[in-house]
């Protein structure tokens with residue numbers, strides 16, 4: 001049965017999720033997900049019609065935005081009510097419908113009952129209880145949660161089992177954010193039928209007029225949605241400044257975000273304000289921003305002049321000759337405000353900003369040293385590998401890291417497609433790509449590794465809170481499920 005919110009939304013837009021998408025010429029305004037702070041219950045349920053997995057919160061099948069202040073805990077009772085007999089396919093076999101949660105980007109413990117995806121798993125009928133202690137010095141920004149059941153992550157994430165986490169306090173660094181409309185946008189996918197009216201309608205709707213893009217020879221399989229809606233309208237007055245907080249929750253689509261004739265005044269990437277490690281940098285103005293799967297951008301956007309039609313879209317991204325199609329498409333129309341009242345502003349935080357300036361000498365000595373660890377991504381017809389090893393849950397750790405250091409890591413891609421590298425509980429400084437130093441270095445938790453190329457990173461392993469056994473992997477979740485993942489012990 002459709003929830004009230006979903007039924008309302010279906011009347012005006014194509015909504016992803018349980019039922020076959022409904023077609024309509026009308027367009028929706030950007031849906032707003034519910035928000036929660038404090039303890040809550042999240043259920044994993046199977047839609048009886050489609051057989052797909054989804055989250056249920058407070059009676060609705062829309063995942064909430066979790067809001068938490070630095071120094072507070074996230075308490076979640078996670079109940080697995082998924083079907084014991086899945087109709088869905090996971091990595092060549094039926095899904096078992098085990099599930100768990102990962103808290104992407106948070107500097108927290110990888111041990112139970114926190115960000116543990118190695119020993120915590122709920123079979124259908126079981127419940128997990130999470131208490132995730134967000135540290136006082138967590139960079140304030142946008143993070144996200146998604147399921148991380150090995151060999152089932154791709155399917156569950158594609159079905160939409162993900163949601164945003166806001167660590168409050170980014171306004172400590174940029175006080176002017178307090179008066180702006182805050183828009184949280186979760187990018188997910190709707191699958192295109194192989195043929196037929198649904199495919200044509202959706203491709204037309206997002207103006208995927210030239211699906212040819214880059215070296216991939218395959219046909220597009222998805223379109224991106226924002227908060228579940230295909231090409232909604234985002235209202236903004238001419239000259240108005242809004243705060244957009246965007247997470248790419250797709251399991252494998254890249255989003256190279258752009259606004260016609262506009263730019264992004266970016267204040268944070270992957271949850272970390274630029275000012276966090278560099279008090280002198282408040283923002284960077286960028287024409288377009290590439291978000292790998294799992295990447296986040298937080299930016300100020302200025303409304304275009306009156307009578308100026310504008311779209312928010314993703315550009316074609318070349319994933320390589322063995323990569324998936326990733327064509328340009330429109331994500332949303334930017335339209336004038338229909339009302340000036342009721343700004344949805346952010347939760348204000350009166351705390352003082354935490355700045356963690358890292359001595360340049362510490363960074364430079366890590367950069368100048370030979371890599372302490374090199375991860376090599378390869379693939380063949382039977383799987384995906386890191387340093388020749390295909391992950392399984394019984395795999396021993398690939399390495400042990402002593403906490404307290406900055407380490408130079410290199411990630412090499414020896415395949416004909418891109419792969420985004422992610423490590424749990426840690427941010428890293430990306431300072432070179434394909435052996436060439438970057439003009440603009442970036443602190444991230446997920447970074448794209450170019451085809452037949454490499455990235456060089458300074459890993460921040462200084463925080464003792466991360467002690468335990470953790471993971472790093474490709475964030476194309478299909479690759480992760482097929483083995484492109486490894487364990488690391490933080491000691």
Ligand SMILES: [Cu+2]
Nearest residue numbers: 419474476479
């Ligand atoms: Cu990959």
